[in-house]
Amino acid sequence: MSRPLxxxxxxxxxxxxxxxxxxxxxxxxxxxxxxxxxxxxxRNLFLPAEDVKADLRRGIEDKGADKVILSGGxxxxxxxxxxxxxxxxxxxxxxxxxxxxxxxxxxxxxxEEAVQAGLGEITWSLHGHTAELHDHLTGTPGAFDxxxxxxxxxxxxxxxxxNVDVVINKQNVGVLDKVVELAMSLGVTEFDLLHVIPxxxxxxxxxxxFYDPAEHLDVLHKVFRLNRHPGFVIWTNRFPVPFxxxxxxxxxxxxxxxxxVHGRRFQVRRYLDVGQGLDCRQPERCVHCFIEPFCTxxxxxxxxxxxAGWEVWFGDGPLPFGATRRGVAAPSTxxxxxxxxxxxxxxxxxxxxxxxxxxxxxxAEQLEAWAGSVDLDVQLNRDTVPWLLTNxxxxxxxxxHQPSWSSLEQAAAHDVRDPARFFLQLDRPIPTSGxxxxxxxGATLVEPRPILRSSLFDAGTGRPSVPALxxxxxxxxxxxxxxxxxxxxxxxxCDGIHVNMVRDQGLKLARPLVAGAWPDEADRQxxxxxxxxxxxxxxxxxxxxxxGHDAPxxxxxxxxxxxxxxxxxxxxxxxxxxxxS
Numbered sequence: 124m125s126r127p128l129x130x131x132x133x134x135x136x137x138x139x140x141x142x143x144x145x146x147x148x149x150x151x152x153x154x155x156x157x158x159x160x161x162x163x164x165x166r167n168l169f170l171p172a173e174d175v176k177a178d179l180r181r182g183i184e185d186k187g188a189d190k191v192i193l194s195g196g197x198x199x200x201x202x203x204x205x206x207x208x209x210x211x212x213x214x215x216x217x218x219x220x221x222x223x224x225x226x227x228x229x230x231x232x233x234x235e236e237a238v239q240a241g242l243g244e245i246t247w248s249l250h251g252h253t254a255e256l257h258d259h260l261t262g263t264p265g266a267f268d269x270x271x272x273x274x275x276x277x278x279x280x281x282x283x284x285x286n287v288d289v290v291i292n293k294q295n296v297g298v299l300d301k302v303v304e305l306a307m308s309l310g311v312t313e314f315d316l317l318h319v320i321p322x323x324x325x326x327x328x329x330x331x332x333f334y335d336p337a338e339h340l341d342v343l344h345k346v347f348r349l350n351r352h353p354g355f356v357i358w359t360n361r362f363p364v365p366f367x368x369x370x371x372x373x374x375x376x377x378x379x380x381x382x383x384v385h386g387r388r389f390q391v392r393r394y395l396d397v398g399q400g401l402d403c404r405q406p407e408r409c410v411h412c413f414i415e416p417f418c419t420x421x422x423x424x425x426x427x428x429x430x431a432g433w434e435v436w437f438g439d440g441p442l443p444f445g446a447t448r449r450g451v452a453a454p455s456t457x458x459x460x461x462x463x464x465x466x467x468x469x470x471x472x473x474x475x476x477x478x479x480x481x482x483x484x485x486x487a488e489q490l491e492a493w494a495g496s497v498d499l500d501v502q503l504n505r506d507t508v509p510w511l512l513t514n515x516x517x518x519x520x521x522x523x524h525q526p527s528w529s530s531l532e533q534a535a536a537h538d539v540r541d542p543a544r545f546f547l548q549l550d551r552p553i554p555t556s557g558x559x560x561x562x563x564x565g566a567t568l569v570e571p572r573p574i575l576r577s578s579l580f581d582a583g584t585g586r587p588s589v590p591a592l593x594x595x596x597x598x599x600x601x602x603x604x605x606x607x608x609x610x611x612x613x614x615x616x617c618d619g620i621h622v623n624m625v626r627d628q629g630l631k632l633a634r635p636l637v638a639g640a641w642p643d644e645a646d647r648q649x650x651x652x653x654x655x656x657x658x659x660x661x662x663x664x665x666x667x668x669x670x671g672h673d674a675p676x677x678x679x680x681x682x683x684x685x686x687x688x689x690x691x692x693x694x695x696x697x698x699x700x701x702x703x704s
Contacts, residue, residue, distance in 0.1 A: 139376040143190040144182025152196040155262030162324040165687030199227035212241035220244035229269035244284040252301040278310030286313035293334040317360040321408040336366040361413040364603040368630040384593040389681040396678040398665040409657035420600035425663040435466040438577030525557030527621040529598040534623040560645040561634040585672025611635035616649040
């Protein structure tokens with residue numbers, strides 16, 4: 124990847140990972156979008172003002188966010204919407220943003236009040252280039268005209284950052300360039316393009332909304348390439364990675380997964396605590412779902428807990444879930460504890476330790492000091508590769524692991540350029556993990572060493588933590604394929620390449636194994652099909668808590684469900700009062 128493009132990607136990563144906080148003010152909405160993702164949540168709720176303000180404070184106090192997005196439903200319908208904007212600015216947010224259908228903010232007086240209150244950014248949801256198409260998709264006659272009026276006003280206002288999002292679906296994908304051209308004619312230069320996903324109303328209307336991106340790559344890539352123009356910014360949202368080959372700079376920052384999982388945190392918590400599957404867990408949905416890879420990663424972690432299949436435990440107390448060796452971090456081997464067996468991540472070097480110890484080696488000086496005298500997990504990176512190539516005959520007691528990274532910046536700083544080239548040069552059947560088979564020709568393909576860390580668990584309940592599972596998936600489990608991988612002989616036994624390596628080096632790293640000596644050997648070595656949620660794998664039973672922790676009494680309730688129940692009870696009481704009177 125050219126340096127200027129990589130620098131642009133790193134800047135986009137910094138922007139995407141700006142500390143921001145989403146606050147839902149309502150579930151009410153005056154649109155009836157065919158692709159609405161919230162239609163299966165309790166509807167027509169206006170969250171109490173004190174709850175919304177508490178959530179606004181939480182973004183600053185707990186997350187250190189300097190930007191907040193007021194969302195819904197349609198947040199502008201809340202009677203305290205303007206007060207929420209003012210309060211957000213008062214407590215320290217640099218910017219208050221809202222995502223809107225434009226109905227309220229098209230009104231000149233309301234718009235001006237919102238800007239005066241401190242609204243700094245508006246994302247307009249525009250889904251068609253004509254009134255007929257937009258109004259059909261939003262189920263709201265007149266919505267297009269109000270939207271256009273609102274965008275025109277905001278684009279003429281230097282106080283406001285204004286941009287547009289589009290939900291790409293079967294109805295508008297063929298004219299996506301025309302939707303974008305319309306917005307450009309109004310002055311818009313930044314677009315968030317959202318791939319339709321199988322939730323709520325979108326799944327109900329799937330026959331009218333779901334599409335095959337392969338059939339529309341010309342228009343999709345025409346619009347996506349607008350991002351290469353210095354005057355425009357394109358973001359893809361939930362867009363399938365295989366269709367972005369050649370445009371890897373537009374692969375969405377994988378940390379978006381954290382927001383998606385957070386939005387389903389109560390469902391995931393119920394799955395972890397009582398075994399109740401997510402409402403959306405259906406293969407016909409999962410094949411289209413952005414968070415299906417997270418669900419698969421989670422199930423694999425739970426499977427290994429059930430099977431007591433962990434080897435290394437980084438944490439205090441007894442070794443749980445089958446672990447046989449303690450994991451420690453130390454400044455050098457001189458500082459290792461006496462406990463054995465041990466797995467050690469050592470910052471420096473030091474002498475070869477005695478006894479049953481596995482050392483992680485991530486620098487050439489460590490390899491030189493320890494090679495042949497102790498078992499080594501060698502981290503494949505730009506520092507270790509030259510030593511390995513120079514010392515091909517000193518590789519005994521080593522296994523190579525390709526680490527994955529939670530950010531593009533880390534991948535760009537550490538990863539070897541095209542690992543397959545290194546393995547062809549190495550020409551040794553060394554045990555290797557963390558890479559797709561096409562990236563390690565000639566290696567002995569093995570599973571990564573099963574390492575479990577206490578940070579994966581909630582300190583109070585000893586159960587896996589939802590945010591930690593999501594972070595772990597982003598850092599390690601988020602792997603992708605090229606469309607070309609469909610021809611690969613081991614496609615069903617391969618998870619693909621980590622997303623940040625792909626963002627850094629491109630999907631060109633994927634070289635489908637079709638015919639030849641290495642495809643034959645990889646086919647022989649890889650015997651276990653990869654079980655994925657989208658393929659219909661069964662739910663995993665509830666896992667036990669860490670030793671020393673009691674199982675939680677019950678998972679927390681979704682506050683929206685509590686509000687809906689309270690609202691229903693209030694309505695029932697009013698009906699009884701009317702009948703009694």
